[in-house]
Amino acid sequence: MRKFFLILLCLCAMTATAAGVKAGSVKTLVDSCGFFPQLSPDGQWLLYSPTEATSLMLKNLSTGVVKTVSSNGYPGFDAIFGADGMVYYVTQQRKKNGLIYRTGHCYDPATGKDQVVLKAQRGRVQALRASGGVVINGEHQVYYSGKQVGSWAYTRGDVLYLVDEAGTTRALQPVKDSNGYLWASLSPDGTKVLFEAASHGLMVCDLNGQVVADLGEFLMPCWYNNDYIIAMSNAGNVRLSGSRIWLLSVDGDVCKPISPRDERAVQPMVSGNKVVYSVIYDGVVKQLEMDMPPAVTLTAATGKGRTQKVKKPVSKGDVPRVFINPGHGGHDSDDRHVPTWVIGALDTLHYYESNSNLTKGLALKEILENKGYETAISRQTNYTADDLDLFEIVSLAANSGADIFFSIHSNATGTPNCVNFPLGLYRGWDGKPAVEGSLKLSEAVMKYEYQNELTVWTHNERSRGDWSFYDWGYKVGLGVLRFNKLPGMLSEGSFHDYLPERERLFSNDYCWLEAWNQSLGIDEYFGRKGKFKNGVIAGTVRWEDIQRRDDNQVLFGEDNMKTVNGALLRLYNGRGVLSRIYTLDNLDNGVFVFSNLPKDKYRLDLFYGDENLYHSVKIKAKKNHTSYKNLKMKRDQKPKKKKGK
Ligand SMILES: [Zn+2]
Numbered sequence: 001m002r003k004f005f006l007i008l009l010c011l012c013a014m015t016a017t018a019a020g021v022k023a024g025s026v027k028t029l030v031d032s033c034g035f036f037p038q039l040s041p042d043g044q045w046l047l048y049s050p051t052e053a054t055s056l057m058l059k060n061l062s063t064g065v066v067k068t069v070s071s072n073g074y075p076g077f078d079a080i081f082g083a084d085g086m087v088y089y090v091t092q093q094r095k096k097n098g099l100i101y102r103t104g105h106c107y108d109p110a111t112g113k114d115q116v117v118l119k120a121q122r123g124r125v126q127a128l129r130a131s132g133g134v135v136i137n138g139e140h141q142v143y144y145s146g147k148q149v150g151s152w153a154y155t156r157g158d159v160l161y162l163v164d165e166a167g168t169t170r171a172l173q174p175v176k177d178s179n180g181y182l183w184a185s186l187s188p189d190g191t192k193v194l195f196e197a198a199s200h201g202l203m204v205c206d207l208n209g210q211v212v213a214d215l216g217e218f219l220m221p222c223w224y225n226n227d228y229i230i231a232m233s234n235a236g237n238v239r240l241s242g243s244r245i246w247l248l249s250v251d252g253d254v255c256k257p258i259s260p261r262d263e264r265a266v267q268p269m270v271s272g273n274k275v276v277y278s279v280i281y282d283g284v285v286k287q288l289e290m291d292m293p294p295a296v297t298l299t300a301a302t303g304k305g306r307t308q309k310v311k312k313p314v315s316k317g318d319v320p321r322v323f324i325n326p327g328h329g330g331h332d333s334d335d336r337h338v339p340t341w342v343i344g345a346l347d348t349l350h351y352y353e354s355n356s357n358l359t360k361g362l363a364l365k366e367i368l369e370n371k372g373y374e375t376a377i378s379r380q381t382n383y384t385a386d387d388l389d390l391f392e393i394v395s396l397a398a399n400s401g402a403d404i405f406f407s408i409h410s411n412a413t414g415t416p417n418c419v420n421f422p423l424g425l426y427r428g429w430d431g432k433p434a435v436e437g438s439l440k441l442s443e444a445v446m447k448y449e450y451q452n453e454l455t456v457w458t459h460n461e462r463s464r465g466d467w468s469f470y471d472w473g474y475k476v477g478l479g480v481l482r483f484n485k486l487p488g489m490l491s492e493g494s495f496h497d498y499l500p501e502r503e504r505l506f507s508n509d510y511c512w513l514e515a516w517n518q519s520l521g522i523d524e525y526f527g528r529k530g531k532f533k534n535g536v537i538a539g540t541v542r543w544e545d546i547q548r549r550d551d552n553q554v555l556f557g558e559d560n561m562k563t564v565n566g567a568l569l570r571l572y573n574g575r576g577v578l579s580r581i582y583t584l585d586n587l588d589n590g591v592f593v594f595s596n597l598p599k600d601k602y603r604l605d606l607f608y609g610d611e612n613l614y615h616s617v618k619i620k621a622k623k624n625h626t627s628y629k630n631l632k633m634k635r636d637q638k639p640k641k642k643k644g645k
Pocket residue numbers: 327328353409410
């Protein structure tokens with residue numbers, strides 16, 4: 001609905017002769033590899049970072065000389081200038097156990113002096129502008145650039161926080177059911193808050209959280225003055241065509257692109273009457289000059305910088321935190337819908353990748369929390385609004401202060417040729433991840449996904465760098481990994497265009513098993529394999545002598561044999577006490593999964609047809625491990641024991 005509203009707004013704006021860009025004022029500041037540009041308050045210095053965030057560069061715009069502020073700990077992407085002209089930035093340090101610590105720095109462009117102002121801590125650490133200074137906001141300790149820094153705003157998960165001049169914090173939730181708030185800032189006059197609610201768009205609220213303007217699907221907003229906002233649209237999503245920089249008025253009268261058409265402009269930032277932005281992929285940094293009065297410049301803090309402990313940190317800080325991104329959202333065109341005739345169900349079932357991704361994602365969240373992890377997730381429902389913009393997902397991940405980014409998908413060849421294997425993709429070249437740790441994570445997760453014996457694999461598991469894997473441009477890769485500096489990966493768990501695999505993915509327990517196996521890889525990455533006590537027993541039940549007769553279907557190995565639908569399994573513990581019962585579904589997948597089992601020697605009894613016992617097998621559940629048992633039945637098999645005897 002909002003889309004139409006937006007188009008209407010834009011049409012109105014075309015006729016308005018509102019203030020805008022000065023004619024002929026577009027200037028190139030950096031030729032390539034300049035992302036997240038930041039212009040100093042005096043307009044003399046430009047900060048930017050290359051694609052990998054591995055360094056933070058500073059260009060003197062008068063002399064053209066470029067200096068490296070830092071090339072340690074991924075200092076790129078979220079550095080800012082203070083009103084004092086200093087550069088404030090954050091670095092990340094990944095320890096051997098996979099935990100990330102983040103440090104706050106202050107760099108003086110005039111002298112080149114770099115100072116650690118906030119020592120390493122766990123969780124999110126973010127440099128933010130306050131009305132009278134700079135705050136480096138950590139979960140455990142906060143740095144203030146002076147005695148008083150004025151008021152400021154920040155977001156964490158689905159809460160927007162306002163901090164007033166006295167340091168009193170207020171928590172707001174201006175929108176119901178937001179997947180998270182991003183890019184919050186106070187208007188120059190301190191009366192309004194600009195923010196983006198992931199899945200809801202760009203908005204302005206008053207200091208009580210009352211929404212006063214709903215501006216549409218825009219990202220990375222900055223105040224120009226008290227009435228105007230600069231923001232970007234992104235072509236990475238379906239809702240707005242083209243990446244452009246836009247001028248929006250809070251009253252809704254103006255909504256117009258100000259960057260040239262076909263330029264793919266992103267990441268805008270405002271300083272005085274100048275707007276700088278980056279052209280995506282090439283990283284050309286451009287500057288526009290506006291012909292309207294800018295906001296009054298912010299004031300710098302007075303007095304010495306200081307740090308302060310957070311009284312009640314949300315987290316203990318010593319357990320790993322995982323950001324989970326269940327791929328896609330809603331049953332839209334970019335989701336992969338496959339109507340599937342399932343013989344056992346005698347019905348057409350509708351496979352959507354967004355459904356199985358969410359089932360796996362919610363399962364992984366629960367499993368990891370049971371294992372003592374902290375988690376954050378990009379969606380918990382499956383509506384069109386949950387199909388977040390890729391910039392939103394990456395920013396939510398950064399905002400979560402996680403140690404790893406984990407995106408969940410399944411794969412498809414897009415051709416009649418079927419294959420089935422797990423594929424892990426990480427940002428970077430093959431064997432050379434852009435962010436340290438990503439390859440190790442991918443290899444650990446892929447190892448456990450490949451150990452799954454319920455499926456039939458056609459090839460070994462693979463871990464690939466997305467820059468090598470996709471040929472759609474130099475260092476372009478996957479949108480959800482782009483500008484993402486968390487160690488991370490995207491798991492394409494299996495191929496859903498292979499019919500038997502799709503039938504398995506209709507089973508929530510099969511999706512759960514994939515998430516469990518992912519958790520084993522994540523445990524290995526963080527060196528926590530020994531920490532969880534319970535295990536899993538899983539397998540399939542198939543006929544040994546009844547073949548599937550699907551016309552024109554590609555079937556591999558054991559998938560040629562029909563599954564035993566509706567069989568009953570009873571699991572007895574070491575003392576012979578019945579501990580679980582499982583009934584197989586009728587969806588032709590033969591899947592059974594017993595989760596969360598105490599370590600023990602179990603007996604697994606298989607019943608079929610009027611509860612006759614056909615199999616009784618011994619199997620161990622081991623600590624934090626999956627034990628596999630595939631069972632087979634024959635058409636003329638005599639039961640071991642008939643019911644009631
Ligand atoms: Zn996908």
